[in-house]
Amino acid sequence: MQEIICRFSKGEEVKWVSHLETMRLLERALRRAQISIAYTQGFNPRPRLAMGPALPAGMTSEAELVAFFLSRKMDPDELKQRLNEQLPTGFALQTTWAIPGYRKKQTLGDIDTAEYIIIVKGPVEAEELERRAVGLLSCKEIPLTRQREKKTQHIDLRPWILALTVSEMKGAAEIKMTLRTGSTGGARPQEVLEQLGAAGPEWEVSCHRKALYAGRSEERTKARGVRLRGLHRGQADHRRERQARGGR
Amino acid sequence: MEILNYSNLLGTVARPCRYTNSEWNSVRKDHSKAKARFCLCYPDVYEVGMSHLGLKILYHILNSHPDYLAERAFAPWTDMEAALREAGLPLISLESSVPLRDFDVIGFTLACELTYTNLFTMLDLGGIPIRAAERKDGDPIILAGGPGASNPEPLADFLDAVVLGEAEEAILEIAEVAAKHPPSKDRKGLLQQLAQISGVYVPSLYQPEYSDDGRFAAITPRNGAPERIRWRVIEDFDSAPYPVRQIVPYLETVHDRIVLEIMRGCTRSCRFCQAGMIYRPTRQRSVTTLLDQAEKAIAATGLSEISLLGFSSPDFNGIEELIDGLIEAHAGQRVSVSVPSSRTDTFTVSLAQKLARVRRPGLTFAPEAATQRLRNVINKQVTEENLFDALEAAFDSGWGGMKLYFMIGLPTEEKEDVEAIADLLERAVSLGKKKLGVHKGRLRISVSVGNFIPKPHTPFQWWGQEAAESLEEKQAYLRSAVRTRRVRLSWSDIEMSRLEAAITRGDRKLGEVLHGAWQAGARFDAWAECFRPELWRQAFENARLEWKDYANRHIQFEERLPWDHLDYGTTKEFLCREANAALEGALTPDCRVDVCADCGACPRSSTFAGN
Ligand code: SF4
Numbered sequence: 001m002q003e004i005i006c007r008f009s010k011g012e013e014v015k016w017v018s019h020l021e022t023m024r025l026l027e028r029a030l031r032r033a034q035i036s037i038a039y040t041q042g043f044n045p046r047p048r049l050a051m052g053p054a055l056p057a058g059m060t061s062e063a064e065l066v067a068f069f070l071s072r073k074m075d076p077d078e079l080k081q082r083l084n085e086q087l088p089t090g091f092a093l094q095t096t097w098a099i100p101g102y103r104k105k106q107t108l109g110d111i112d113t114a115e116y117i118i119i120v121k122g123p124v125e126a127e128e129l130e131r132r133a134v135g136l137l138s139c140k141e142i143p144l145t146r147q148r149e150k151k152t153q154h155i156d157l158r159p160w161i162l163a164l165t166v167s168e169m170k171g172a173a174e175i176k177m178t179l180r181t182g183s184t185g186g187a188r189p190q191e192v193l194e195q196l197g198a199a200g201p202e203w204e205v206s207c208h209r210k211a212l213y214a215g216r217s218e219e220r221t222k223a224r225g226v227r228l229r230g231l232h233r234g235q236a237d238h239r240r241e242r243q244a245r246g247g248r
Numbered sequence: 249m250e251i252l253n254y255s256n257l258l259g260t261v262a263r264p265c266r267y268t269n270s271e272w273n274s275v276r277k278d279h280s281k282a283k284a285r286f287c288l289c290y291p292d293v294y295e296v297g298m299s300h301l302g303l304k305i306l307y308h309i310l311n312s313h314p315d316y317l318a319e320r321a322f323a324p325w326t327d328m329e330a331a332l333r334e335a336g337l338p339l340i341s342l343e344s345s346v347p348l349r350d351f352d353v354i355g356f357t358l359a360c361e362l363t364y365t366n367l368f369t370m371l372d373l374g375g376i377p378i379r380a381a382e383r384k385d386g387d388p389i390i391l392a393g394g395p396g397a398s399n400p401e402p403l404a405d406f407l408d409a410v411v412l413g414e415a416e417e418a419i420l421e422i423a424e425v426a427a428k429h430p431p432s433k434d435r436k437g438l439l440q441q442l443a444q445i446s447g448v449y450v451p452s453l454y455q456p457e458y459s460d461d462g463r464f465a466a467i468t469p470r471n472g473a474p475e476r477i478r479w480r481v482i483e484d485f486d487s488a489p490y491p492v493r494q495i496v497p498y499l500e501t502v503h504d505r506i507v508l509e510i511m512r513g514c515t516r517s518c519r520f521c522q523a524g525m526i527y528r529p530t531r532q533r534s535v536t537t538l539l540d541q542a543e544k545a546i547a548a549t550g551l552s553e554i555s556l557l558g559f560s561s562p563d564f565n566g567i568e569e570l571i572d573g574l575i576e577a578h579a580g581q582r583v584s585v586s587v588p589s590s591r592t593d594t595f596t597v598s599l600a601q602k603l604a605r606v607r608r609p610g611l612t613f614a615p616e617a618a619t620q621r622l623r624n625v626i627n628k629q630v631t632e633e634n635l636f637d638a639l640e641a642a643f644d645s646g647w648g649g650m651k652l653y654f655m656i657g658l659p660t661e662e663k664e665d666v667e668a669i670a671d672l673l674e675r676a677v678s679l680g681k682k683k684l685g686v687h688k689g690r691l692r693i694s695v696s697v698g699n700f701i702p703k704p705h706t707p708f709q710w711w712g713q714e715a716a717e718s719l720e721e722k723q724a725y726l727r728s729a730v731r732t733r734r735v736r737l738s739w740s741d742i743e744m745s746r747l748e749a750a751i752t753r754g755d756r757k758l759g760e761v762l763h764g765a766w767q768a769g770a771r772f773d774a775w776a777e778c779f780r781p782e783l784w785r786q787a788f789e790n791a792r793l794e795w796k797d798y799a800n801r802h803i804q805f806e807e808r809l810p811w812d813h814l815d816y817g818t819t820k821e822f823l824c825r826e827a828n829a830a831l832e833g834a835l836t837p838d839c840r841v842d843v844c845a846d847c848g849a850c851p852r853s854s855t856f857a858g859n
Pocket of ligand 1: 530
């Protein structure tokens with residue numbers, strides 16, 4: 001069994017394709033490309049692939065991640081080339097890495113940080129949004145209730161916002177945010193926009209996921225001798241995160 | 249030509265992928281180079297429309313031709329319709345985002361009468377006048393086809409042309425005419441030309457007459473249009489075009505699989521079944537062709553399931569050879585095969601066992617009626633022994649669940665026939681419990697109870713539908729008589745069936761009702777959450793027509809029927825003969841394996857009139 005991690009982009013034309021649909025289309029592309037993916041056991045065998053953190057529908061991205069488990073060894077570059085030929089317009093594999101050795105633990109399970117670039121245009125100016133962002137970061141707590149079907153959940157958004165900046169861009173505002181994501185809890189870009197008062201029908205919003213990081217667990221990932229390019233944090237993000245934490 | 253997009257709306261509606269393009273294998277051609285541009289429409293949501301093989305076949309045929317192009321559009325769900333109206337945006341094609349009004353031909357696939365109101369929505373949002381008479385040079389030609397158009401009379405005032413029967417060949421003939429006479433210049437001339445194509449019906453060239461009591465009396469052709477329009481049938485089915493490069497939707501559709509059409513038509517002659525009457529004779533593809541098509545389709549789509557389409561797939565000559573071949577070739581890629589079948593016998597079970605090698609399929613049996621007498625009336629040639637043998641075989645091979653289909657309100661049905669359904673289910677459950685032993689907890693029988701709807705071009709076309717109150721009583725009886733947890737009953741909505749019964753046997757007067765109900769807000773009438781019978785009641789009233797008269801009236805054999813001029817191969821004498829045979833409980837054998845029943849649909853019949 002060989003694990004190959006791919007970073008892929010999702011463009012404007014396919015930004016409404018959901019997480020689950022993306023998974024299914026990857027499965028089909030694998031079959032078209034005749035790549036020997038491994039299958040799960042049982043009555044209803046499924047291709048063995050693991051997706052990174054779900055991208056909310058309506059966003060573009062250059063940082064989506066998927067891990068394929070192959071039953072036969074394959075050169076990651078060849079996989080990239082063959083699969084790219086079979087992906088619909090709007091999807092493209094950017095980088096592929098082979099994970100040396102097979103581990104039970106899922107490599108993508110370590111991903112816990114995401115960076116977004118969001119352009120918003122609406123009734124509030126960039127300058128005011130920037131002020132609000134600073135205000136938000138200086139809060140000790142940002143209590144929020146989430147409604148999921150019938151359950152109500154009380155959460156604090158603040159520790160999940162690692163960085164937040166606003167700048168003016170051609171009459172619109174460019175918001176950059178680095179947020180915790182993943183199974184242990186995280187913030188959604190939409191929630192932060194709502195906090196800034198930059199959401200609603202009078203706003204034109206375009207969201208883009210810029211990067212995913214194995215943040216907190218970066219050390220562990222390194223220790224295993226795996227260096228996931230594009231997965232590790234850049235210096236700037238360290239700084240932003242420190243700033244964000246300093247604000248508390 | 250206008251190119252638009254919905255980018256500002258998609259964030260506000262459910263399932264935005266319904267309205268976006270770029271699916272794998274979708275085709276985008278240059279509008280400026282095409283001589284005839286079609287927008288193929290299905291008046292229901294994307295997920296339903298994209299499950300229809302007919303639409304995929306026509307898409308493939310037109311786009312394979314260098315001079316023509318075909319794009320797609322589906323009915324916007326109610327949220328999207330509201331958003332479009334608010335934003336003042338038209339309905340656009342998926343591929344090139346062009347408003348419907350900018351195409352040459354709009355081709356509607358009609359599978360069911362309850363989608364008619366969505367057709368109005370699509371025309372209206374597409375910027376096309378709803379009434380054919382109001383369309384001018386420059387407006388597209390509105391074409392329809394499919395089983396839901398087999399009696400297009402209620403839509404006659406809204407359609408420009410209808411294709412009767414199988415459209416594979418006719419669509420290219422239509423494209424050729426449309427290319428020669430662009431609708432932008434000479435609409436009238438184009439319609440005249442279309443009426444000359446065999447199998448193409450141009451309703452505006454026919455004038456209906458009504459008798460004093462307001463009922464349909466006759467219809468007469470004008471301007472040299474043919475007296476009768478004869479349906480189209482593909483003779484060489486084996487080499488008929490099959491789209492191996494099928495579009496692979498992002499959204500999960502109703503049938504998310506490769507549909508391999510192994511056979512077409514069915515001559516088992518169930519007397520209620522319209523499909524079995526209007527697609528004749530039975531034809532099948534060769535195993536070699538099918539194996540080849542399957543291989544290419546898997547390579548081109550990457551889908552993981554193949555479903556063998558045919559009205560009665562187990563009847564296919566060589567079905568075992570085909571299934572073995574498919575499994576052998578594709579089990580390694582984990583491609584599973586399914587045979588949607590309603591044939592009720594042990595053979596079906598043994599096929600299912602074969603298929604279970606990759607993925608275990610569900611089992612469906614359709615006895616339709618629970619007494620032998622009634623099954624003889626409807627010519628469903630299944631005995632109780634067949635059914636129980638099949639159930640036993642299924643339980644023995646480990647199936648704990650299955651689906652059974654029954655119908656209520658069938659001609660000549662008595663109280664005993666309905667009671668027999670409850671009794672049969674009870675016996676099926678006790679057999680299941682006995683056979684499954686310690687695993688009896690797995691026993692689940694889903695039973696779908698449909699309401700009989702008399703359909704045009706069938707031997708039961710003269711029967712009125714049973715009154716709603718009486719159907720309700722029968723449903724209530726079954727609900728109380730079948731008490732075991734092991735059986736899950738599901739029903740079809742009575743009002744919905746009544747509407748379908750009224751429209752399917754309707755005449756042109758019904759157009760007012762359709763249009764009125766749509767104007768009042770009727771949409772997606774086949775969807776329980778959208779269907780509003782009160783709008784229809786009002787629409788009938790406003791048009792001064794009786795819903796009952798259309799749905800529940802028994803028509804006399806001597807009366808002229810609104811669809812008599814539409815010839816689907818079977819002669820009226822045959823349908824009449826079958827109707828009388830039904831009353832006597834006499835059986836008509838399947839002509840595929842037995843003698844010809846002289847229905848008129850193929851050269852074996854003495855009354856065959858040629859194609
Ligand atoms: S004409 Fe005879 S053989 Fe041909 S479809 Fe009809 S019954 Fe069958």
